[in-house]
Amino acid sequence: MACPKLFLSCLLLQLMFLFLVPEAAQGQGLKVGFYRKACPNAEIIVKEVIGQVMSVAPSLSGPLLRLHFHDCFVRGCEGSVLLNSPTYQAEKDAHPNHSLRGFQTIDRVKTALEKACPGIVSCADILALVARDVVVATGGLFYYVETGRKDGNVSTSKEALNDLIPSKANITTLKIDFAKRGLSVKDLVVLSGGHTIGTSHCPSFSNRLYNFTGKGDTDPTLDSNYLARLKLSCKPDDQTTLVEMDPGSVRTFDIKYFNLIAKRRGLFTSDAALLDDSQTKAYLDFQIKTGGSTFFKDFGESMVKMGRIGVLTETAGEVRKVCSKVN
Ligand code: HEM
Structure with a gap:
């Protein structure tokens, strides 16, 4: 309710x-x-x-x-x-x-x-x-x-x-780490939706902006316009700035973060990774298409399992x- x-x-x-x-x-x-x-x-x-x-x-x-x-x-x-x-x-x-x-x-x-x-x-x-x-x-x-x-x-x-779990985790690590705790692939994508509220410090994703593979490069999977905006907020070595994970609706629990991920604007590697698995991607696509028809109920169920x-x-x-x- x-x-x-x-x-x-x-x-x-x-x-x-x-x-x-x-x-x-x-x-x-x-x-x-x-x-x-x-x-x-x-x-x-x-x-x-x-x-x-x-x-x-x-x-x-x-x-x-x-x-x-x-x-x-x-x-x-x-x-x-x-x-x-x-x-x-x-x-x-x-x-x-x-x-x-x-x-x-x-x-x-x-x-x-x-x-x-x-x-x-x-x-x-x-x-x-x-x-x-x-x-x-x-x-x-x-x-x-x-x-x-x-x-x-x-x-x-x-x-x-x-x-x-580090923010750099890929889909394999994420699935293993959730499975170890009795949580399914669905729980992984649903609970990642918790990133619809809140903020992050720059170091949690700055490797994607400045040093993705150790060669001073950027993450090619990150939307280039978004990347440019993030670079304006987070200069290299910025430890303190807070960035909204779901810009514009950071205090509202909604499905907009899933929209962002689908547009390659998920902030963390771990969020972007949800596009790398057919099941998590299918879940994202379904929620986006149906305006989050089951996400809100699913979130409660996955939280109970996590609890x-x-x-x-x-x-x-x-x-x-x-x-x-x-x-
Ligand atoms: C799937 C693996 C996850 C990873 C790798 C991850 C990683 C992160 C990172 C790096 C931050 C930003 C920390 C900072 O720099 O300030 C963050 C913030 C946050 N995470 Fe996650 N997270 C994960 C799952 C979850 C789950 C399951 C939930 C809850 C259901 C959650 C809820 C949040 C919230 C609400 C914030 C914002 C905190 C704030 O506003 O201070 N995360 N997460």
């Missing part, structure tokens, strides 16, 4: 659905409505805080969605991306994670939840719920989030470096009191 402008009636309808959904048992000890008894307002609290944050800092929608992805791809969805290390060797200290933002928002949600129900809602679940709520807040479709994850107590920069990766449930793990440190 899309609720792009958060009309009150739509909001109420969503909440109604939240309570009507059957207590279906789902994958790996997770279930929709896990906190219904122990913290009945948990999802409402998350939604309220995210609503407040979005009203003053809408640019946090991208970072908050990305946090859940970076959590799940390293050690599974168990909140390890949020942990601090006194010696700066946690996941968030790894180079690919230096551009992560939104940690304070997660802390703000956690504080609100601890006030309402101390020690009940895990940080890993907060990441999953927040990701859903930013998708909805930017115009995506509501989906039920399975909850019941516990938080892990290990977080290393080494693992983050190994497990996070199951390596979860800790029941007696495994803990519910952290503070998301940045183990109890």
Whole structure:
């Protein structure tokens, strides 16, 4: 159910659905409505805080969605991306994670939840719920989030470096890395659609502009007009400039990023690579042709699958009191 402008009636309808959904048992000890008894307002609290944050800092929608992805791809969805290390060797200290933002928002949600129900809602679940709520807040479709994850107590920069997929990844690497986590080729193309919101720093794609094969060349698969525009924004060695990944609709969850990829204007090699596989290309073509007829629903389904990766449930793990440190 899309609720792009958060009309009150739509909001109420969503909440109604939240309570009507059957207590279906789902994958790996997770279930929709896990906190219904122990913290009945948990999802409402998350939604309220995210609503407040979005009203003053809408640019946090991208970072908050990305946090859940970076959590799940390293050690599974168990909140390890949020942990601090006194010696700066946690996941968030790894180079690919230096551009992560939104940690304070997660802390703000956690504080609100601890006030309402101390020690009940895990940080890993907060990441999953927040990701859903930013998708909805930017115009995506509501989906039920399975909850019941516990938080892990290990977080290393080494693992983050190994497990996070580089923006230079080709289609073979992408497919393998998703398959390793139980995610299909369809999940790969659908979840890459998350790049419909948010921004990127120049170094994540500047090799395509200045040094594609190590000979000072450009990526021939990148549209030449787009390449020229990107070069204006990103000078060589620019480490700080932010570029909109889906220019013009960077805060709207839509299918425009797929249009860009099809026009050879996907920002990362990993996005452009979606044209190199018949299945991912067919998916892109279909969504473009049909105005994203199934993308919005597909995105929710793939997010739920991603949210199951390596979860800790029941007696495994803990519910952290503070998301940045183990109890
Ligand atoms: C398929 C492999 C993926 C690769 C290689 C990749 C890579 C990247 C890179 C390099 C950035 C820019 C970082 C920066 O320079 O600031 C980025 C941003 C982002 N990614 Fe991905 N990503 C992938 C998949 C995903 C998935 C599955 C999601 C979520 C479902 C996602 C959501 C985002 C969002 C929302 C941003 C914008 C963050 C912001 O605004 O700060 N990405 N991604």
